[in-house]
Amino acid sequence: MSTFNFPESIRSRPVYGTLQAQVGKSHLMIADAHGAEAVLEMAAKEPAMMAQSHIIYIPKGMQFGLQIQALKPAQYYEGPSYAAAVSRIKRVLSDAAMGLQIYLSGTEGLIGQAQYEVMQAGFDYTAIQTEHRGSVARRMQCVHCKGITEDVMIDPFQCSHCGLNLFVRDHYSRRLAAFQGVCIDAEEPGNVPPSVELYS
């Protein structure tokens, strides 16, 4: 099962919904890994939307590409990584017109970074449909060295840039599309609890 119920947390922590087809002139879906399932489920309910849909998919090792193509979207692009897909995303957004509906699904890293690009295009983030699917790994910024690490799965986490031991907070930045990691042993260097997997 690719869905996960995040426990309630502070206001800063993003919350996700369930993708639902919106009335609009065209549709842009950006998904990674298991996020494809959310797109497939929405399309099953509203197959007509596919004729005006542009789907950008980053498989991350998953095998949903053929199923998505079988939906016959107006345009389909598959990218090997988010970094490879982002220039395409920027291009699509810069050419887009109002009436476009935007759907993001998959990991928090994908949703957050794509949402950032959408916001840069001047589109209100509250109008974006999002659905979390798959890994609960986080994109995290070390607040000390500002280095960003993708797919953080454990807490505490040793910063992959500066080596500090970081407490992975629920405090989230939309501008950075990242959770904040804060030094956990500043008062007592070396006093670091054993790492556990997130949400274990």
Place this chain on the structure above:
Amino acid sequence: MNVPAPNSTAPKLTGAEKIDVTITAIVPLNDLVTRFEFKRSDGSLFPTFSGGAHTVVEMQDGDRKRLNPYSLMSDPANRETFAISVRRDDEGRGGSLFMHNKVKIGDPMVISYPVNLFSLDLRARKHLFIAGGIGITPFLAQIKQLVRTNGNWELHYSCRNASLGSYVDELTQKYPHSVHIHYDDEKDFIDLENLLHGQPIGTHLYVCGPKGMIEWVRSTAGAAGWPTAHIHYEEFLAPKPGKPFAVRLAKSGVTVKVGAHESLLEAIERLGVEAPYLCRGGACGQCETDVIESDGAFMHRDHWLEDEEKALGVKIMPCVSRFEGKTLVLDR
């Protein structure tokens, strides 16, 4: 909100802070609309404001006091002069007639600090303005603000006919490429669906005008897939007359009879009971008042309360809403 400005001699009221002003110019624009310009009576500068802000003008008409909101249409960067443009409404409750017929150059008046319930969303890539008639006024200030900051904007302005097109000449001369005028009597209407179609992503839509126009623009944009966060509108409701009714103000321990031509808020103020307000037009939420007891029907007219709240009858916006029935007790 209810701290009086330290240099104001205005009576203490519970809206935004007050400013004593003097009328310095009265400029008729056409048969219906006149511009009024104010300077501060003490010679100091006005506060800055952002385009879309309004001021509440106090009008002492004999022993009757009216407080009406008007959009500031002067340049937000001009701190020496504030200006409003008032459309004469012969059928209205008399505020605009008072301004048109009784106010003279040199008269002292009291206005409120600017309050903005219709501000630009500065994250927008483009601002698309739709104005109907006197609804042009907030856009005049917003356009001046955007011209100064190099903003991307476009105005579609619908007027009854050329002789009633306030500020049309000024706008078309200064901004021939950004301003589009439509005259009803030439059967030239805004082609809204086509206008909305193809607007670049990041466009925000603003509408100010008659109620029907606001509803038309909001519903057309919604049907075209524009998110509500990108659709902005301002409609000040004028309180409507109705049957007189009695209200008991529980905290103050008084009962007041609301006259046919005054609003509930005005009746409360007439007794000297302090009641909060900002817009006096059902838009800002400031006057929200709890209902302690009621037996009768509410005439909710505001844009503030949710439909469910209105149905429950536990809250009322006294600036525009009324009541008909046996008993009404408010927490005031």
